Amino acid sequence: MPVNQLPSPLTADGASVAFGDRVLWSGLDLTVAPGEFLAVLGANGAGKSTFLKAVLGQQQLSAGAMSVVGRAPGRANRAVGYVPQQKSMSAATPLRARDLVALGIDGDRFGLRPRRQADRDRIDEALAAVGATAYADAPIGLLSGGEQQRVRIAQALVGGPELLLCDEPLLSLDLGHQRAVSAVIDRRRREHGTAVVLVTHEINPVLDLVDRVLYIAGGRHRIGTPAEVFTSESLSDLYGTPVDVFTVRGRIVVVGTPEHATEAGRGHDLTHGHSHAPAGAHR
Amino acid sequence: MSDFFSFEDYGALLGLVHNSLIAAVLLGVVGGLVGVFVQMRDMQFAVHGISELSFAGAAGALLLGINVAVGSVLGSLIAGGLIGVLGVRARDRNSVIGVLMPFGLGLGVLFLALYEGRAANKFGLLTGQVVSVDSVQLGWLGSMGVVVLVGLALIWRPLTFISADPEVAAARGLPAGLLSVVFTLLLALAVSMAVQVVGALLVLSLLVTPAAAALLVTASPVRAPLLSALFAVVSAVGGILVALGTSVPISPFVTTISFLIYLVCRLSARRRTRRGWGSRGTPADHVDNSSHMPLS
16 A cells, blocks of 8 residues: 555554563564554453553553554554444433544543534544444434444544554454444455454454454464464464364364364354463463 | 411512522532433442531531531542542442441531531531522532533543543543542532532432433433433422422422422333334344344
């Protein structure tokens, strides 16, 4: 993409995070290009969410450096869109879908300036882009999980971010909404060059969209295309134990990882992994 | 009944409570607006806790013979500051309040027991009085009201953001802790205003009930605070107007009116839920997390 003069949406240079002796990841070198789709994978507790926190400036690095749109993490918040894990909002929230999106534009502004027409148009466009126009005026607390997630993506995109961070955006969505949500994210990065960093424990729903994968396990990591990372050698080396990777009808199935669950290969409807303490993966 | 209500000299009485009526309008507006954030942030218990400490402060001031309003504000701000600093998260907050509240109430009871002045003064701190607002007090209430309203207007959007959507707001770099402290201090001022008019026991009727009622019937971020303020003003002013005809303190009337408003909103919300909410295209795809897979 012809945007060489712009700073990279996200770079990491020897970045590490450790809590005492426990290293989540270290020596992370990464440059995300505009429009690139990076999936961050790993077991629960491996450090995926900590990676997002570090990018947001909410987690100090124990070594190395990161830069977000050419600035220190946490200093370029307006250039970053963030979609948190799906969590239902209270029915008593006095916000409609369009008001939640509006907070993406001026929610961090102090004072009570009235919204300009240009901003209102942007809100309508963002809602239309995620297919949420039909329920734009419905109370956010009364929307279904999939509808709320679409509105959250509209909120994250309405400010025209250069980097979109998504934390398990497809979790607990049905297949229809999973496809719709990932299609919206994919279209955005193709049409606007927004870089996407998407944390997931499951590669298959986004396998066709992903450019590169950051796979974190046991304090170590692999970065590469899905084809490079999802091989038996690569993951066996990463985990330090024999791991088998199969491709079945275009889906990747991983067998034998220490965290027991075949994280990357399961169907979306299985709520696995939560009961498996991450401790085993950290030796 | 005719002994209980007597509206014979109503016109003359009305002249006497001129200040109280102004105070009630002010308190209604402040309480109604603050109440919307109390609902969003689940701080109903904090309102109660702060009002008990505000009562202790007022009782202490009564005992020492200084301005009761000053005591009430001090008690409120100390409680609000502690709750704001120690309890950014809801669970911590509730235990901090649970610990502070009985201590404050105990202090207040002690101060009142030691006080040897008029009994009506004691009772008024807990349940409010009709004709208790003189022009000095009105000046106090007015300035406090202005501080709360200006403060709220300044932090309105960030506070909405951090209350409704804390993760994304924090990702945007909004300071959750600072906003929590500032809001709790504004809340403390509003509680202290309410303590001076309706008394410590029934503050919730102006800071919680009207907003809870408003949020039942609208989700618009503009209509909700306006309705909430309107409900609170109607309750406070209506309470005074009815109480004038009796020898009873104003608070039972304020609480009854605000409760009735809540009931009406509750009923209309039920009708509305049954019919489906406002303008949405596809009420049918409401159930989303089920295991079936509608293909898009």
